[in-house]
Amino acid sequence: MAGFKIEKTLGVGVFLLVWEITARSKLLFHLGIIQMEKLAFPPTLSSVGEAFYLDLLNGTMVLSIGYSMIHLLIGLTGAVLLGIPLGILIGWSKRAECIIDPVVQILRPIPPLAWIPIAIIMLGLTHQAAGSIIFIGAFFPIVVNSYSGVRGTDLRLVEVAKTFGAKDMQILTRVVLPYATPMVTAGIRISLGVGWMCVVAAEMFGVSKYGLGWMVPYYSSIFMYNYVFAYMLTLGLIGYMMDTLFRRFESWKLRWRETI
Amino acid sequence: MSLIVREGEFLCLVGPSGCGKTTLLRLVAGLIKPTSGEIFLDGRKIEGPDRDRGFVFQEYALFPWLTVKKNIEFGLEISSIERTKREAIAQKYIDLVELRGFEDRFPKELSGGMKQRVGIARAFANDPKLLLMDEPFGSLDAQTRNLMQGELLRIWEKEHKTVLFVTHSVDEAVYLADRVVVLSARPAKVKEVVKVGLARPRVRTSPEANRIRDMILKSLGAEIERAMK
Numbered sequence: 471m472a473g474f475k476i477e478k479t480l481g482v483g484v485f486l487l488v489w490e491i492t493a494r495s496k497l498l499f500h501l502g503i504i505q506m507e508k509l510a511f512p513p514t515l516s517s518v519g520e521a522f523y524l525d526l527l528n529g530t531m532v533l534s535i536g537y538s539m540i541h542l543l544i545g546l547t548g549a550v551l552l553g554i555p556l557g558i559l560i561g562w563s564k565r566a567e568c569i570i571d572p573v574v575q576i577l578r579p580i581p582p583l584a585w586i587p588i589a590i591i592m593l594g595l596t597h598q599a600a601g602s603i604i605f606i607g608a609f610f611p612i613v614v615n616s617y618s619g620v621r622g623t624d625l626r627l628v629e630v631a632k633t634f635g636a637k638d639m640q641i642l643t644r645v646v647l648p649y650a651t652p653m654v655t656a657g658i659r660i661s662l663g664v665g666w667m668c669v670v671a672a673e674m675f676g677v678s679k680y681g682l683g684w685m686v687p688y689y690s691s692i693f694m695y696n697y698v699f700a701y702m703l704t705l706g707l708i709g710y711m712m713d714t715l716f717r718r719f720e721s722w723k724l725r726w727r728e729t730i
Numbered sequence: 731m732s733l734i735v736r737e738g739e740f741l742c743l744v745g746p747s748g749c750g751k752t753t754l755l756r757l758v759a760g761l762i763k764p765t766s767g768e769i770f771l772d773g774r775k776i777e778g779p780d781r782d783r784g785f786v787f788q789e790y791a792l793f794p795w796l797t798v799k800k801n802i803e804f805g806l807e808i809s810s811i812e813r814t815k816r817e818a819i820a821q822k823y824i825d826l827v828e829l830r831g832f833e834d835r836f837p838k839e840l841s842g843g844m845k846q847r848v849g850i851a852r853a854f855a856n857d858p859k860l861l862l863m864d865e866p867f868g869s870l871d872a873q874t875r876n877l878m879q880g881e882l883l884r885i886w887e888k889e890h891k892t893v894l895f896v897t898h899s900v901d902e903a904v905y906l907a908d909r910v911v912v913l914s915a916r917p918a919k920v921k922e923v924v925k926v927g928l929a930r931p932r933v934r935t936s937p938e939a940n941r942i943r944d945m946i947l948k949s950l951g952a953e954i955e956r957a958m959k
Binding site for chain 1: 785787837
């Protein structure tokens with residue numbers, strides 16, 4: 471959306487203004503929503519900025535980001551390496567679909583977070599355990615999308631390949647896979663988003679005692695809401711940046727596509 | 731139905747809509763199996779699609795993720811022809827269809843006529859024994875169509891491949907073909923085979939061309955009416 475600069479700044483500006491007024495006037499306390507007078511909720515914008523700055527300086531912020539990224543990487547890599555081949559397999563082979571798909575469909579609706587107790591039992595409170603929750607979350611979108619990508623192959627292109635003498639394996643690698651790439655990439659992008667949300671949730675439950683998701687309940691337990699908000703903001707920003715970067719990569723990779 | 735195609739000849743198939751021209755072509759390509767009867771190429775029965783029968787589709791069917799050059803190289807890659815040779819062959823056909831400079835463009839950047847040129851180059855580059863063309867110029871406007879007909883003949887005359895060309899347009903058939911096969915209404919039979927003995931390049935409106943065209947149109951017209959009933 472180009473233009474509309476006034477409207478954009480106005481919207482955000484009003485929001486921030488209302489926030490600051492609510493914070494400084496202790497409005498929520500006076501309204502009876504918050505019981506303790508000394509409680510700094512919502513924290514003023516300046517205190518959030520201060521928290522952000524301080525934790526950045528002492529390295530906690532960077533460390534937390536690092537750990538969250540590691541958890542994400544573990545889970546996402548596993549999901550991609552396992553999910554894409556599996557999705558392609560059940561898309562390509564009817565027999566494989568009938569054997570594997572029912573199991574997938576049963577497991578898929580289980581929320582990733584429900585797996586936390588199992589992850590803790592099997593892997594302890596480790597980075598791998600956190601990664602495994604992300605894996606569960608990221609796995610299914612990738613499988614489903616890879617499957618759809620393969621099933622949706624334009625049969626005409628398969629025929630073209632056949633008239634050039636292509637046999638099954640060649641048709642798979644030279645027609646079906648390239649054709650499915652947009653769908654697979656979309657699946658990875660979805661998994662990126664879901665995976666990031668799982669990162670926070672997994673860390674909140676203390677699966678691993680580090681990371682951005684751990685910081686939120688920690689600071690909340692000692693009533694330092696300015697830090698809570700600072701970390702929430704960071705979570706949002708990082709998630710946004712990753713998605714944007716991935717979309718750029720996607721646009722470049724799929725530049726051959728004719729789009730609406 | 732029974733038909734014999736001679737090596738090196740340009741054969742056009744015309745017939746009323748729905749008579750099965752495309753089906754016939756796809757049978758020869760091996761994309762569908764006949765319910766009865768057999769088709770032979772050089773004495774060997776056709777069992778399925780293979781590279782000795784190239785196909786050019788009406789809707790171009792280019793691989794959208796490949797550049798012009800890569801599309802043309804497709805058949806050569808399937809046949810595991812090594813890279814330098816592949817690129818040389820592809821470049822030869824790119825020049826032949828006059829698409830030099832567009833080697834690295836994607837299909838989405840090309841006009842209809844250009845896409846079809848890629849489709850033709852792609853099929854020719856693979857050096858099939860038989861070239862099957864299913865109304866390849868049907869999606870083009872009249873001017874481009876006429877141009878492309880000339881271009882196709884130009885390429886064809888260099889190598890004289892055997893071509894089976896399906897079309898709705900009698901004009902096109904008379905301009906291109908050595909022989910024109912008129913198919914009857916469904917179920918299609920060979921109604922008539924007309925020899926077009928004119929030297930190329932042909933004058934579309936010459937008296938002989940007109941005479942042949944009228945003859946075919948009359949024959950075809952009767953079939954179209956029968957198909958309507």
